[in-house]
Structures are given as C-alpha cells and as structure tokens.
Amino acid sequence: MARFKLRKGRSVGMINTSSLPDIIFMLLFFFMVTTVMREVTYKVTIKLPVATQIQKLEKKSLVSYIYVGPPVRSKLYGTNTRIQLNDQFATVDDIQEFVAKERQARPEADRQKITTSLKVNKDTRMGIVTDIKQQLRKAGAFKINYSSRKKAPKK
Numbered sequence: 001m002a003r004f005k006l007r008k009g010r011s012v013g014m015i016n017t018s019s020l021p022d023i024i025f026m027l028l029f030f031f032m033v034t035t036v037m038r039e040v041t042y043k044v045t046i047k048l049p050v051a052t053q054i055q056k057l058e059k060k061s062l063v064s065y066i067y068v069g070p071p072v073r074s075k076l077y078g079t080n081t082r083i084q085l086n087d088q089f090a091t092v093d094d095i096q097e098f099v100a101k102e103r104q105a106r107p108e109a110d111r112q113k114i115t116t117s118l119k120v121n122k123d124t125r126m127g128i129v130t131d132i133k134q135q136l137r138k139a140g141a142f143k144i145n146y147s148s149r150k151k152a153p154k155k
Contacts, residue, residue, distance in 0.1 A: 043077075044069035044084045049122040051148035062113050063145070064102040066095070068128060069121030081124050083132070092131045099139035117145040 044067050057063055067084040071077035083090050085098045103111045116136055120129055136144060 040065065040067075040084075041087055042067065042084070043072055043087070043089060044082055045072055045121055046119050047122050048119065048147055048149045050151045052151055054148060054150050057115065057117070057145065059113075062106070062110055063115050063117050064099070065117050065119055065147075066098075066132060067119045068124055068132070070123075081121075081128055083128070092128070092135055095132060095135040096139040099136065099141045113143075114141070115143040115145050116141045117147050119147040 046067060046069050068081060070079055071082050071089075077089070083092065083095075085094060090098065099116070102114060106114060118129065118132065133144065136142075
C-alpha cells in the first residue's frame, strides 16, 4: 500500500481573471447604451401648472425650451423670477439671440418647424411671460407651446 503524505505549507492556487476585462467591457457598454444624458441642468424651480387638455409634441428634437421661475439657489441668486436659456440665466433681451442660435444649430429644412416651449413655474406672474412672447414675435418664432402636467382624474 502506498502512503499519502500531506504537504504542509501548501498555498491555494490563483483565481483565473482572464475573463474579467470582458465582463467589465460588457457592463460598460450596457450602461453607455441605456443611460440617457440630461440635456439641461435646471437653475430655476419649475412646478408646472395643471391642464385639463394636453397634447404631446411629436418631434422633440425640434423643440427649444425657455425655463422661467425662481432660482433653485435662492440664497445666491435671490427670489425674483429668472429666465434660463440652455444652461445659463438670461434677460428678456437675450431671447432673440437665443432663437437665432437655435435656428442656426438646426438643418435648414427644419428651421421653420421649430417650436419654442415655455416651461414656466405655476406661481410666475404673467408679465414676464408676455415680455418673452413679445421678444419671440420680434425674433419670428411664432410656434409657442406652454408645458404643463396633466390633471389627475377624480375617483
């Protein structure tokens, strides 16, 4: 009969990590494909008003947004209503330039189809909205949309 000897001080073998880069790249591609990037960082508080009849916009790629409301960081910017165009605060006088830049960024065939959507806080006074509409008229942006949320049905 043969004798079996136990070896003392024997170490455990290494774990095979050759497939680890494949797994990491699969996870990376998964998150790259499924993640939706936020287009704009909100600097104003937007609590949309409630509407009874809502119609969805068909081509969101042809929509330019103007955000109006009190600043999110009120200690830094105050509590007065502010206008946000893309990622920065603006004045009413900057709207015509904003519309011109948005038109230049689009293909020529789509320039007449651009809709300007106003996302206005529900507590905002109508005076600033009227001023924005006047500037949009001067810029030739006649398609205006007011963003709102749908009223919950009564039970």
